[in-house]
Amino acid sequence: MGHDQKYVDKKYEVVGERFNRPDGIDKVTGKARYGADASAPGQLVGRVLRSPHAHAQILKINTAKAEKLPGVKSVVTFEDMPDLTGGDQGLADILENCMARGRALYDGHAVAAVAAVDEQTAAQALKLIDVKYKKLPHVTDVDEAMLESAPVIHDRIITRGVEPAPTKPSNISARTQMGYGDVDAGFAEADVIVEKTYKTEQTHQGYIEPHACLASVNPDGTAELWVTTQGHFVFRNVCASLLGLDIAKLKVTSSEIGGGFGGKTHVWGEPVALALSRKANRPVKLVMGRDEVFRGTGPTSSTSIDVKMGAKKDGTITAAVAELRYQGGAFPGNWAMLACMTAFACYDIKNNKSIGWDVVVNRPKVAAYRAPSAPMAAFAVESTIDVLAREIGMAPIDVRLKNVAREGTVAPYGPTYGPIGIEHTLKAVKDHPHMRAKLKKNQGRGVACGFWFNIGGQTCTDLNIGVDGTVNLTLGTVDVGGSRSSMAMIAAEELGIPYEQVRANIADTTSLGHNDMTEGSRGTFSSGMATIFAARDAIGVLKERAAKMWGVPVDDVVWEKGQAVATGKGHGNLPPLSLKEIAAKSGRTGGPIAGHNEVVADGAGMGFASHICDVEVDPETGRSTIVRYTVVQDAGKAINPDYVEGQFQGGATQGIGWALNEEYIYGDDGRLQNPGFLDYRIPVCSDLPFIDTKILEVPNPLHPYGIRGVGETSIVPPLAAVGNAIANATGVRMTHAPMSPPRVLAAIDERAHAG
């Protein structure tokens, strides 16, 4: 049945309230089962051997001694995971990333794996695997990797997007260009031009739960996988392709997920666990240690970015150019392309051009991290706007408002914006009491904007009504941060029943059709849409049943406030039938009552935010402390405001960590030096103030409730908001993130020496 996804303004009964989440009790009592919390009869312990070298040829892997150790049940290398990808280079890269094939491409690259009866035996077996390496020259820095003199990591890479195509391989996998207008003419019109170069270091998603799975493969090719993932249907399809299994015979169950932020949209150890289980013919539980998470999974790109912007004295930005160099780790990515999409997206700039360079280096294969690629581009662009504003003597917020994108503005990547909220967020920031609060000595305030396009995608949802009138909502979109409550609220809203009457669950892959990942801020947007349509389907059935019970034509029945009401001539004396009453009789009126929907949700509303940050910089140490922080973001419609605020606060905090502390530190040997939470320092409770939030609601015209995704945009502005605040506190413009105490101190000292 077709449903109209157009926004309709209405008054809500349930949506917009702050309901408790259905999985809350399990999570506060320790009952909730995450990736590492499942077990199976006869299960083995899986462990992975990883490369200690940044780049090395693997001459020989001798597993004989490990295999002979009592208690070892299987040892696998790439030979146990043959290449079945049939020319699909993207899939082949995933396979090679899961298990090195002749070459270790980064420190931490998986080389072999074992399954044994217990932890001790597995650890001992890893030590007995003899790998002969021949070290190769490596490169970990994005700028160095682009030099002609750099060691070429993949002979097959010929830069895409360059005409004529290069004749020699290099580490540059692709060049992307976006934008419109004539930037040279634009700069000629400008009264002031600012040019700056920025660098951002590599960060990790830093989810507290390491990757974990429990795999079991039978000799007949049937298999099960319990796994912490943002998308078990996609994991099923990828694992089935890599292992040569039939999709319908691989049942994947998503455990509770202990954070993902994009990092659990990619398979890492899961195909290896399946291969170990297949060889041992026993279930294998594979849980990563924290050092493995840092060395082998995630992270985001490190970058190097040039920005040039020109403006007239009245604040009009006449031209903007960005050149964005992003490394994707040891395999080609499209991270710079995403940067080009987002760099100038908050503004209406007549002449703009973004050039992206995707680069490979000897680091882990980059994974999505919350609005992937956008925070670094925003750091460069939003910092430059502040410098530009200073040069022309205008308040930065007024420069932003002067050039803000509106409905009808053409985005740098092509589409024309519908109703969007960036101007609303900037005006709300300008009017916010935070902007007028007094600053103390050594304190400064910064503002920055952020954009993420958000996605929709495939969703499939079931809604089943029990004979007592309670409702099971069966979802396939993994609940990462409380979405079961939002989906149950939406179902209750549509059906006209109390929230408590609906129970939302996440189904395994055998119980529902395909659902895309929980990524791209698509969860509430697309799963919410499918829930609305499934509920409307069920209401159609409820009306038919009521009509049957009354013996009236179905066209004479309407659904109002959780009950069927007969409206036709002569039915006025029929008392309404509640959902409960109809459900109780369902066995005699046609059987179980259900609604169902599958949809490819188009029209994800774009997400925009503006943040205000107050920072205090200690001039003795260079340490920056966030003293006040405010997030203003357009949610389209906040279904459960508690969890929308949570997304705003969590994203802002990740951005603050990136701005001030977090970075991958590589030694000259190309090895990661800080693969742990002690030396890779994410923000802790005592680092932060309360994060103030303001939810704006500019409805998305292509969602029945006006929903926009809210998960990612909040990480985009903080780097620049913090950098702008530091500049205002110290007079020093930081161009290298994280703006850690040594970097800030060095910049302050340098300025002092410069006089």
Add this chain to the structure above:
Amino acid sequence: MSNATLVSTTVNGDPVQFACPADESLMTALRNRVGLTGVKEGCGTGDCGACSVTLDGSLVCSCLVLGVEAEGRKVTTVEGLSEDGELHVLQQKFIDHAALQCGICTPGFLVAAKSLLDRNPNPDETEIRYALAGNLCRCTGYDKIVHAVQAAAKEMRGNGKRSKKRS
């Protein structure tokens, strides 16, 4: 398992015995041998606090304690916080204030917060933030966690009346 030692201890008020190798952490023993998987492993190096338990009333990272060190002592995990079929006030406030998103760090935060309130029933915001600084949360920015602990402390200081509503 070679060279296992038999350990007799008390976990959440109940006598418990398990056998573990001498180098096995209390965290692993609690998870794999006692079945208390509410004790979470986030790092195994004492940096994240997800495995927080109390040992004779002291807050510890159970990944930094050996299983054999539990001999003759009293261990409390998140599974031991609720009593008589009712949630502990802290547990209820964490739900009411949406103080969890993914929930993996929540058991550690609850154990650490209870340890704080046992020692200091009326902590100010700074005291709460420093008491919880050993527990990493990547989802929430800590805002709602601090609010939940403040609300729980307030209610616990009152006449013991339980309120399901947000305060």
